[in-house]
Amino acid sequence: MRLIAAAALAAAMLAAPSPAQAAPAPKKLEIADITPEGAHKEKVGVGFPIIVTFSRGVVNKAAVESLLEVESERPVEGAWRWVSDNKAIYRTKHYWKPYQKVSFTARLSELNGNTGVKDVTRRFAVGPANVSVVDTRKHVMKVTRNGKLVKRIPISAGSGGLVKNGVDVYLTTSGVHLAMGKKPVERMTSSWMGVTDPKDPAYYDLQIPWAVRISDTGEYVHQSNGAYQFLGRSNQSHGCVRATPAGAKWFYQISQRGDVIKITGTKRKLDWNNGWSYWQLNWTEWKKGSALTG
Structure with a gap:
């Protein structure tokens, strides 16, 4: 009986996890x-x-x-x-x-x-300090560099008219955007609004030149895909800021990630966490997110 008990004890000891196995060391933070x-x-x-x-x-x-x-x-x-x-x-x-x-x-x-x-x-x-102000009511983008006006570009912003979950997604968002990146040609499709059938009248699949991204919800400053007659006159886009070919190319060439693009004149407010839109929070609100001062 002693031999059996000893054998059972040895087996139990082998089966029991070691302290290291029971409490693995936490992964390093990098x-x-x-x-x-x-x-x-x-x-x-x-x-x-x-x-x-x-x-x-x-x-x-x-x-x-x-x-x-x-x-x-x-x-x-x-x-x-x-x-x-x-x-x-x-x-x-x-x-x-x-x-x-x-x-x-x-x-x-x-x-x-x-x-x-x-x-x-x-x-x-x-x-350089590139700060642009887009006035969706006057249909113009004014670009300043180091505090001096360097360019006025005729634009067309979001037309409005497509409401989803109480939000007019065809309106350009008003607020302080930042340039997040850019591409010489960006593919833009209607899939963001659930339209993927080429037979649907709302369907599109386009290659758009001189695209500077300013939000996570698909807003860009880019060259207008034709319809140049509306630039500087009315808002006809699905939410992007359309510009003239020369204006869009120039803006693309000077754009840096982190450049400021302020958009005014629409009823749709830019959310602070839509892309790099952190300037939408005032300083007191921003600091509340700190673990030290919040």
Whole structure:
């Protein structure tokens, strides 16, 4: 009986998990992505945010946030806002000053239990202050560079007339947009509104030149696909800002990610989390998203 008991005890000991198996060490916290690119790859506009994505969800956000540093050659107040467990965004109180370098450093090696992780640094290059104002009622976009008007471009904005879930999705959103990216030719289709049948009168599948994206809901500043007679006169688009061929190309060429595009005159308000529309929140509201000051 003793032999049987001893054998059973040995088997139980073999089957029981070791302390390491029962409580595996947590994964290290690292940086998965930083937006925008570094100074050697692009220049950014004066409204640009620093978007940091972590390798996993962050439990102690205050501890991590305290290890995120932003320094600029021409200082301005700024704050972080957590938009998910693994993503934090840095925005300034006022626009960055143009023509300077900004440095971001994540000192994650100093986080308790995160030994062995390397700190990460990225430098950004701020270009000229391109700020555009789109007046959807007067059908014109005025572009300023470093505070001086450099271009007036006739435009046509969203016509309105397609209501979904109480929202007129054909209206251009009014608010402070940022340029998020650009393509010399962008494919635009009617699938965003559920129209995929080529026989449907509302169907379209177009290759649109000089497209600068300004929201996550498909809004761009781009060259008008014909119908030039409406530019500067009336709103005829599905929500984008259409411009003349020469105006759209010029705007595309000067555009930097983070450039400011203010749109006015419509009843549809831009949501603060629609793309990089973080300037839709005032400074007090923005800081509420910080783990340190919120």
